[in-house]
Every structure is written in structure tokens, then in C-alpha cells.
Amino acid sequence: MSKIRVAVAGGTGYMGVELLRLLALHPRVDIRRATSEQYAGERLADVYPAFRDRLDLRLEELDRSRLAEGVDVVFSGLPHGAAAATIVEALKSDVVVFDLSADFRLKDAAEFQRWYGAHPAPQLLADAVYGIPEFARERIRRARIIAVPGCYPTGALLGLVPIVRAGIVGDGPIVVDSKSGASGAGRAAKTELLFGEIQENVRAYSVGRHRHLPEIEQELAAAGCRSDVIFTPHLLPIRRGILSTLYVPLRQVTDLAPAFASSFASEPFVQLLGEGKFPQVRDVRGTNLAQIGWTVLDPKPLAIVVTAIDNLGKGGSGQAVQDLNVRFGLDERTGLDQIAAVP
DSSP: OEEEEEESSSSSEEEEHHHHHHHHTOTTEEEEBBOTTTOOOTBBBHHHHTTTTTTOOOOOOTTTTTTTTTEEEEEEOOOTTTTHHHHHHHHTOEEEEEOSSSSSTOOOOHHHHHHHHOOOOOGGGEEEEEOOHHHHHEEEEEOSEEEEOOHHHHHHHHHHHHHHHTOOOOOOOOEEEEOOGGHHHHHHHHOGGGGHHHOOOOOOOOOOOTTHHHHHHHHHHHHOOOOOOOEEEEOOOSSSSSEEEEEEEEOOOOHHHHHHHHHHTTTTEEEEEEEEEEGGGGGGSSSEEEEEEEEEEETTEEEEEEEETTTIIIIIIIIHHHHHHTTTTOOOOTTOOOOOOOO
16 A cells, blocks of 8 residues: 655654654655754754664755655644744645644634734635544544644543533533643753753643633634633643643533543543543553543532643644544554553
8 A cells, every 4th residue: 555655844843753753653654854953964863863773864954845745744843833834835735734833723813813923824724624533533534734733722622522512511610720741841942941940840830821722712612612711731840741630510410421432432542531530641651542530529510520641642743643544544543552651
């Protein structure tokens, strides 16, 4: 069978190198090109020795005019802004684009401008599909632009959308309390990410103003939610993983199992732990899995849902590969059938 020819823009940040790792192990993918601003001209295996004897690739400077030459798919691991400009150029060729930045996640150009500044191609926002396969599989199969969701929104939405769809959300705000490993902040050198700053420490950041909030609000509204959302992210002294605790007011005390089973009963990457059982980040690390557990307080009534994902896996590059599999009609587990390494 023919292979899917792939180019990766921005291949040496944490998200980009995780994407290259997964694609290198994918039996139906041929990686033709990868770019890197910092390491252009060097071999990938010299920058990341784990690729020796697995992927013989020389990193290139980003040339937007030729990025899509000779490939079927372009993955963009570029920062927001740079990603959109690159994708506009790539779409002049007959390619499918998977964007891991925020540039095509929001549908409203005014909302995008509020959080990121003016969008360079607002006419394309309506064409992009927000790529959580469990909620958008049929639309992903027809899309040319797949916006790979943010890590925090993925963990939150997997735990919230089934409850919203079940029509059992009561009055009051939904609270999203999420904690992420340091790799979620990227590979750039920053004082607040130094070992001495994060080790033996936990802190909240971007309280009430994190850029992933509008993604969560947008997708919950699309599912029929009218509740306000309060979102607070925290930084953990670990490398990878996100644990989200979600507090949802209910109309009445009810069993959540049917709502989650309705959405995820046959999903290969969502593991339902059930009532009173809660996930840990170590059990999803290095995988594309999401684990979900919950409980309902009586007589409040209040649902407390806990989700765990790997921010670079189901929260990023793993989900991008799952989207690729959906888009090209492959078994969604292809290249992603992994078991977490414990401890």
C-alpha cells in the first residue's frame, strides 16, 4: 500500500519531536521533510540521538513556498501566527494540513483577535475542523484543515462534553482545575521553567486569562452548554501529563455512567474508570490515552470528574496522528498502540 508523504514544519520543539517520533513509527507514513529554525542544516539524529538508525533526516530551514512540494500532508508545529501564514501557502498545493498551534482552533475572528491578535487568514477559520476525533470524526474525514486542539481543552472537553450532551448540567459555573507538566510550556529557555523554579513547587498561572479558555467555551457552547466556565491551570514539577479536575453542577443527583458510555463506549483511546475511581498521569504517560473517573456528590448535586492525558500525546502530537488516521481511513490505533511506561 502507498505511504502518506509528510512534511513537518517546526520539528524540534517538544511537540514537534514527539510528532516525528510517532510518525517515524507509523507504518503508513513517509517523512519527506522537517524544518527547524534552530537546527537547520543538522541531522535530526545529531540533535536527538534517539532517532539514530530510525530516521535519517536533515533538518531544513522553513521555506513556505516549497514546504508542501511532493507531500500529501503538512503538519505544522509552528507558533501561532507563523503557523497560519505557513498554512495559507501550503494550501496552494493539494495537501491536507494538521495545525498544532492555536491559529485555526477558534471560529470567531474577533474572539481570536482578543486572545492572539489579528488573524492573517480569517476567511479560512470556518473551513477548519476542531480535531477531537471522539466528537468530530465525520467532519475530520472531509477536512483540509484540522486544528489539533490544545492540551488543556482536550483534557477538559473529554470530561465535560458527554455531561453537557446528556442535558443534565444545572445552574452555576463549571470549574476546570488543571495541572500540567513543564513540557506543556514548550522548549524555549524561560526563567520560570528552570529546574530551580519548578522542582518541589506547584503554582497557578494565567489565572482567569489562559488562552485555552475560549477553546473550552467554544466547544462546550457547540455541545449546547450555557454555563460560565472558570479555568485555572497549574504547573507541576513533572515532565509530561495533565490532570484535570472538573466541577459540574447538576440538575439532580444522577448516574454519569450512561452519559460517558454513550460518548466513549467503543472509543479506542478513552478508558472509563467509572464511579469513584480516578486516573493518574503516570498511567497515560507516553500514550494517546485519556482516562476518566468521576463521582457525584449527594445532596448538592455536583459532579466531580477527573481526566488524565499526556499533554504531548492525546493533548497534542498523539491526537494529531489519530486525526491523520481518521482523515485517511486508517485504523485509528495505527502508530499509537502503546502502553504507558510505569513508573
